[in-house]
Amino acid sequence: MVWQALKFSSLKKPSFPAIELSAERIYMRPPMIEDAKSWAEVRGRNISHIQPFDPKWPDDALTPDLFLRRISRQFYEWQHDRARAFLIFDTHTHALIGGMNINNICRGAAQYASLGFWIDEDCQGQGLMREALALTLKYCFEDLKLHRVHASCLPHNERSKKTLHAAGFKKEGFAEKYLQINGLWEDHVLFGLPKENWVQQNS
Numbered sequence: 001m002v003w004q005a006l007k008f009s010s011l012k013k014p015s016f017p018a019i020e021l022s023a024e025r026i027y028m029r030p031p032m033i034e035d036a037k038s039w040a041e042v043r044g045r046n047i048s049h050i051q052p053f054d055p056k057w058p059d060d061a062l063t064p065d066l067f068l069r070r071i072s073r074q075f076y077e078w079q080h081d082r083a084r085a086f087l088i089f090d091t092h093t094h095a096l097i098g099g100m101n102i103n104n105i106c107r108g109a110a111q112y113a114s115l116g117f118w119i120d121e122d123c124q125g126q127g128l129m130r131e132a133l134a135l136t137l138k139y140c141f142e143d144l145k146l147h148r149v150h151a152s153c154l155p156h157n158e159r160s161k162k163t164l165h166a167a168g169f170k171k172e173g174f175a176e177k178y179l180q181i182n183g184l185w186e187d188h189v190l191f192g193l194p195k196e197n198w199v200q201q202n203s
């Protein structure tokens with residue numbers, strides 16, 4: 001991969017708002033073009049860790065071109081209040097260690113969104129995703145003024161279930177053939193957290 005050839009002169013550079021959400025050991029901010037190389041490195045190292053829980057990766061998943069298309073779409077969705085994309089970094093090393101997406105923002109009478117997240121396998125089991133989720137929920141309820149946050153996971157994704165429970169989510173249901181994961185329509189366990197419960201848990 002010739003990273004020096006990463007040229008975006010003919011394309012509009014996505015310019016997200018300068019938002020940074022910080023906790024003790026991690027911080028989160030929107031993606032930048034300059035993250036392309038670290039993105040490919042960390043995602044490339046984590047294919048077998050993430051791919052079983054993710055929509056099927058295209059053949060060019062780790063290329064600079066795909067990264068640019070990805071963040072251009074995320075920028076469009078941010079601008080139109082449809083989603084918010086964050087990358088997660090280690091506070092001490094500034095290494096890119098994960099991602100957090102606030103997807104499917106629904107306004108009107110609904111005021112909800114659904115989360116998707118992953119962390120570098122080397123950083124797993126340290127409670128870092130719990131820190132990221134705590135920041136994300138605060139941002140969802142206080143900044144985005146959402147009233148409810150959803151998440152879902154494959155029935156055998158025990159780590160994700162534990163993490164969601166620890167963040168205050170409750171299991172709310174089961175949806176057959178809910179999302180296409182790694183090429184197959186898969187059943188999912190549905191989780192939810194209304195603002196009232198989050199306020200009570202954090203007061």
Ligand SMILES: CC(C)(COP(=O)(O)OP(=O)(O)OC[C@H]1O[C@@H](n2cnc3c(N)ncnc32)[C@H](O)[C@@H]1OP(=O)(O)O)[C@@H](O)C(=O)NCCC(=O)NCCS
Binds near residue numbers: 118119126128153
């Ligand atoms: C789901 C995923 C993000 C969970 O990551 P994680 O690191 O286990 O998440 P947490 O932040 O909740 O960490 C909890 C673990 O850290 C441990 N831990 C260590 N120090 C801790 C601390 N200071 N605070 C809290 N927990 C701590 C906990 O005991 C727990 O360990 P255990 O699972 O062995 O009991 C991760 O497994 C992942 O990226 N999976 C692949 C993608 C994926 O499944 N995404 C979700 C799709 S729905």
